Amino acid sequence: xxxxxxxxxxxxAIVVVDGDGTIVFxxxxxxxxxxxxxxxLVRKGIEALVPERYRHRHVAHRAHYEADPRVRPMGADxxxxxxxxxxxxxxxxxxxxxxxxxxxxxxxxxxxxxxARKAVERELEEKNLALEHANGAKxxxxxxxxxxxxxxxxxxxxxxxxxxxxxxxxxTPDQEQQLTIVASSARHLLSLINDILxxxxxxxxxxxxxxxxxxxxxxxxxxxxALKSLATQKxxxxxxxxxxxxxxxxxxxxxxxxHQILINLVNNAIKYTETGSVTVRANTAAIGGKQIxxxxxxDTGIGIPHDVRDRLFKPFEQLDPSNTxxxxxxxxxxxxxxxxxxxxxxxxxxxxxxxxxxxxxLTLPMEP
Amino acid sequence: MxxxxxxxxxxxxxxxxxxxxxxxxxxxxxxxALEALRADRFDLALVDVLMPDIDGYEFARRVKRDPDRxxxxxxxxxxxxxxxxxxxxxxxxxxxxxxxxxxxPAFAGELARFLxxxxxx
Numbered sequence: 352x353x354x355x356x357x358x359x360x361x362x363x364a365i366v367v368v369d370g371d372g373t374i375v376f377x378x379x380x381x382x383x384x385x386x387x388x389x390x391x392l393v394r395k396g397i398e399a400l401v402p403e404r405y406r407h408r409h410v411a412h413r414a415h416y417e418a419d420p421r422v423r424p425m426g427a428d429x430x431x432x433x434x435x436x437x438x439x440x441x442x443x444x445x446x447x448x449x450x451x452x453x454x455x456x457x458x459x460x461x462x463x464x465x466x467a468r469k470a471v472e473r474e475l476e477e478k479n480l481a482l483e484h485a486n487g488a489k490x491x492x493x494x495x496x497x498x499x500x501x502x503x504x505x506x507x508x509x510x511x512x513x514x515x516x517x518x519x520x521x522x523t524p525d526q527e528q529q530l531t532i533v534a535s536s537a538r539h540l541l542s543l544i545n546d547i548l549x550x551x552x553x554x555x556x557x558x559x560x561x562x563x564x565x566x567x568x569x570x571x572x573x574x575x576x577a578l579k580s581l582a583t584q585k586x587x588x589x590x591x592x593x594x595x596x597x598x599x600x601x602x603x604x605x606x607x608x609x610h611q612i613l614i615n616l617v618n619n620a621i622k623y624t625e626t627g628s629v630t631v632r633a634n635t636a637a638i639g640g641k642q643i644x645x646x647x648x649x650d651t652g653i654g655i656p657h658d659v660r661d662r663l664f665k666p667f668e669q670l671d672p673s674n675t676x677x678x679x680x681x682x683x684x685x686x687x688x689x690x691x692x693x694x695x696x697x698x699x700x701x702x703x704x705x706x707x708x709x710x711x712x713l714t715l716p717m718e719p
Numbered sequence: 720m721x722x723x724x725x726x727x728x729x730x731x732x733x734x735x736x737x738x739x740x741x742x743x744x745x746x747x748x749x750x751x752a753l754e755a756l757r758a759d760r761f762d763l764a765l766v767d768v769l770m771p772d773i774d775g776y777e778f779a780r781r782v783k784r785d786p787d788r789x790x791x792x793x794x795x796x797x798x799x800x801x802x803x804x805x806x807x808x809x810x811x812x813x814x815x816x817x818x819x820x821x822x823x824p825a826f827a828g829e830l831a832r833f834l835x836x837x838x839x840x
Contacts (some may be wrong), residue, residue: 498769501798505820506727509735512823518738541820 364462370455372397372413384464386436402434420449420456433462442469486555493551500544507537546687549611553690560605560694567600567633567644568593574613575631582621588628589617594635602644603718608691612699613646615684616711620650624708627651635717647712654705663701664689688713721745722752722778723767723796728819732765732796739827749778756788763834765817768797768808776811783812792833796821 358365364381368374374397377389385392385400392399397413398406412425425431425445433443444463449456511534513519515527522530552558575591582589594600602609613631620629629650636643655663664685685699692699692713703709721732721743729745736743744761746752750772752764764782768775775795782788795808798819808816815833817826 498798501819502725502728505798506731508820509731509823513731513734513738516823518734537820 358459361461364464365459366392366397366400366462367450367457367459368397369457370417372410375457381462384435384462385433391436400433402432402440405432416447416458417456420447420458422446422448425460433464441466490551490555490557493547497544497548497551501541504537504541504544508534508541511537546684550687550690553687553694558694561607562603563606564601564603565606565609567602567646568598570606570609570613571631571633571646574610574617577614578617578621581618582629585621585624586626587621587624589621590628590630592630592632594633600633600635600644602715604697604715605695608695609646609713609715612688612691612713613648615688616648616713619684619711620648620652620709624650624652627708642717643714644717645712645714647710649708649710651708654707654709655701655703656705660703664699720752720755720761720764722747722749722764722770722775724748724770725767728767728796731821735823735826736830739830749773749775749781752778753781756782756785756791761791763792763794763830765794765796766813768795768799768804775813776807779808779812794830794833 358367358376359378361378362380364384365376365378366374366381367376374392374395377385377387377392381387381392382389398409401409423446425447431443431445432440434440442465444465446461448459448461450459511530514522514530515534549558571591571593575589579589617629617631627650629648632645632647632649634645634647636645689699695715697713697715699711699713701709701711721729721736723729723732723745724747729747733743733745744755744759746755748770749766752766755761766775766778770778773781775797779793779795782791782793793813794815794817795813796817796819797804797808805816817829
């Protein structure tokens with residue numbers, strides 16, 4: 352029949368059956384895909400192309416289709432297989448269309464060999480599993496290393512501590528000064544190890560969020576108090592600005608996360624500022640009908656160059672590699688802040704003008 | 720008593736506690752410490768968690784099971800810091816948890832929380 356001439360040219364394998372499931376036409380692609388010459392297939396039942404164990408089910412499917420023939424893909428959720436002349440099987444995708452002719456209703460099935468696609472899907476699944484496994488191993492490794500690294504630090508921080516407390520006896524000024532440097536380096540090392548552990552915890556989904564009511568004024572005050580001497584040593588002013596009525600302002604969130612983010616931001620501000628001030632502010636605003644709290648840290652420091660802005664929150668990025676001697680730190684700070692902020696449902700943003708200073712802000716929703 | 724398989728950790732705690740005026744004895748492992756508890760009275764045990772013979776949790780469980788030794792105050796001193804570690808310690812019978820690395824100036828204050836009232840440093 353004339354309709355069949357078009358199907359001959361189709362890139363898909365086409366098999367046409369009549370109302371009884373008898374094959375009336377196959378195109379050249381179908382010959383190739385199934386490994387038959389068309390004379391062998393015409394007038395045969397379609398089930399010949401179906402693996403034996405599925406034939407019974409296929410007959411039932413056909414009857415179902417005949418009752419309501421429509422254009423549709425065949426059993427999208429079924430795993431379908433075709434059977435070649437040599438008995439081998441391959442996965443297929445099939446779509447069906449009814450053709451109404453004076454001789455009756457015929458069903459045109461377009462059959463696609465999806466072996467290649469299935470192989471790619473399976474490989475992807477295997478790779479994902481391997482990746483999950485590797486990530487789990489990485490996190491366990493980080494946790495174990497963190498513990499291993501902290502143990503010798505116990506002796507370093509502990510004994511420099513006892514020496515500085517002068518428990519074994521008095522110290523000369525030089526001894527005291529040198530021990531102080533050892534102690535502060537050890538504490539720095541400890542905070543790096545803790546940061547690494549925190550990042551590993553967050554990324555492995557093991558960091559728990561503990562929500563409680565915190566006083567905004569107290570939180571900001573604590574952070575300023577903790578870093579005041581660091582600022583004064585550099586000749587910088589560390590100021591706190593709270594809105595009117597801030598005394599009673601409370602927020603429900605994970606206090607440790609907020610504390611860690613603020614400490615990080617203020618530390619950075621002090622680090623990258625040579626003269627002037629670092630100001631910590633708390634502001635509330637209503638955006639889109641929701642109350643939000645913005646905790647911001649503004650400095651009058653060196654600012655952030657435009658070409659670095661995109662990389663700012665990535666791990667282990669330093670503002671300027673040539674500055675590494677001046678600015679210590681492995682650069683996990685902002686990355687960790689970002690992760691912590693995500694964890695508590697907040698967002699971290701910044702504005703900066705090279706040479707004039709920067710403002711980093713943590714915005715958090717204030718639930719009713 | 721101080722129970723820790725690591726010599727420098729033991730050394731540190733023994734030194735600090737003696738400097739604060741306490742009488743202390745150090746043990747390399749949980750089993751040796753349990754033995755000592757049979758013979759002597761101790762008011763407080765500072766116990767590391769990761770040890771080769773029995774771990775800190777097992778030590779605490781055994782102590783708490785023994786009616787004669789139950790009154791001793793148990794404090795875990797450990798570098799473990801994964802979520803759930805503190806809860807595990809309390810569940811095993813520890814009265815408290817001090818994180819390593821310890822902070823020597825603050826240590827005396829932290830310790831005072833766990834000592835029976837008639838003690839003073």
